[in-house]
Amino acid sequence: MFRHNTLRYVALILLAAGALFQAFTAEYFGLEILTEILILAMLVLALDIVAGFGGMVSLCHGALMGGGAYAYAIFTTKAGIAPPVAMAGAIALTGAAAWVIGAIGSRSHGIYFIMATLAFGQMAYSYVFETPIFGGDDGLGGISRLDLSFIGVDLNDSRSFALFCLAVLGTVYGTSVVILRSGLGRSLTGVMHNEQRMRALGLTVWRVKADVFGLSGMIAGLAGALAAQHIMYISPGLLSWTVSGEALVVVILGGLGTLVGPLIGAAAFVVLKHELSSVTTYWHLVVGVILIAVVMSRANGIFGWIEARWGDRLDRRLADATRKTEEVLTDA
């Protein structure tokens, strides 16, 4: 089950403070990068839930996100549906699609599950690419953002939009923690550790997998709807399997199954990408080498490494400190 230890709280507070500081001080370009990080963070949270706590390594989360983006774009530009309803529709649609994928894939394990998700992702990619209503290679433009003017917020301002995304990310994080701590989340972790035993205990394994995959898909769809509003233009490239691969890279770089780690990974990845691509066009080379090094080092990503080094010690020291205070108090 997912637990917050002291280190995780400290990391969360630092991340939130950093994001807020950036949101209030940065100029236009800095805000764009911040929003990019926040949206990627939602996607990798969705992926960490299924991969880190359910052992379902998905290569279709990029496509789910892209699906959310396209659904929002089509609903608002072609069907003329109001943005809030369109967003809810996009989330419901990707959630339903993800549920079906999870249900179908629930019998496959390991590399077969990865391949199955890859197949569904590519299916969506090809469909969007080939179907005229989605604009094909040219993509879709003219996507409008949510209208929050009734509470005095103009989301067309990049600062407001970044803050809005930060608030959404906070909600998504809280929801993820709730999901993982619920009976469903605990069952999922049980299935990851020993599927046979959970089945013997009377659990409907495929339902658990499908339900969590569906919830994860809803988060990915939400990230997609926000991405569409952020860039205001979408292209089939959003659904490409390399997006899913990159999301997996971020999860691994940050620390699989820690929830906090992928957030750090998202920030590190986007910053690294922008810094490197301003220096060299071969930034993929550097990212590839870092990825290989991280996986080969057998540490669980950046945050997993920190946690293994200092997490326990920090908790122990805090426990010692409280015990000592208690001793002092009882002595007195």
Next chain:
Amino acid sequence: MAHDLGFWTLQALNALQLSMLLFLLSIGLTVIFGLMHFVNLAHGSLYALGAYFAASLAAVGGYWMGLFLAPVAVAGVGILLYSGLIKRMRKSGPMAQVLVTFGLIFVLLDLTRIFWGDLALAIEVPALLDGRLAFLGVEYPTYRVFIIALGLAIFGALAFVLGRTQIGAMIRAGVDNDAMAACLGINVERLFFIVFCVGCALAGLAGAVAAPLLSVTPDMGLQILIPTLIVIVIGGLGSLKGAIAGSLIYGFVQTFGAVLAPQLASVLIYALLAAVLVIKPVGLFPAKG
């Protein structure tokens, strides 16, 4: 239908040619997986490397030198990868392997860009294979016939080696139960190494063969990767039969799908893959029952 018999023959030949190209790629990948339980996503990058080596060598010593030496060069790269990375990743889970080889795709992609630049390279078809052959009432480019023949020849050779020779029996034993094979005195580790090198060489050969047909670009490895994976998942990992069956299914569904239902063609093959995974989650002809 408005199309005559010749049209269908032509399409069947196209499908067969695509199948053979995919077969050359997928057989290496599938046997490596079957034997080593190793998922090498960078297999497509080795194919791209093969095409680049062939292009460079062809510029120096003509097409045939490229065709024969490119697989050797790619096998050399394979040896480097094996001793540097893959040997150490053998015992890791599938996810770690997927990620390391995913990183390898990035690295190899940018390395080819650094060495050969972003522009597409082209190779001339050799004089011997230039031109067209009259064939079952249609005219078909000789070079494509050559690819089909080469694929069938490799298939025949592999079927013979795997099915009729001692080393083939050792490989099959290793795929079936590597611990037991090792107990019987087979040096499974060395077997892995040989199979990996041959798989890399076949990927390089596929690249060298494909180079004159397609233009040689850095991302050709990424483009071929997904079809190759589909082939081995449909066919079932680890078996020669699966690789050839998967290749033929992919080649024919893709080619005829594009002719009969252009709108659906690209979705069709993925839908087929999904169907196979639902009905037979381990593919049509898996190496292990």
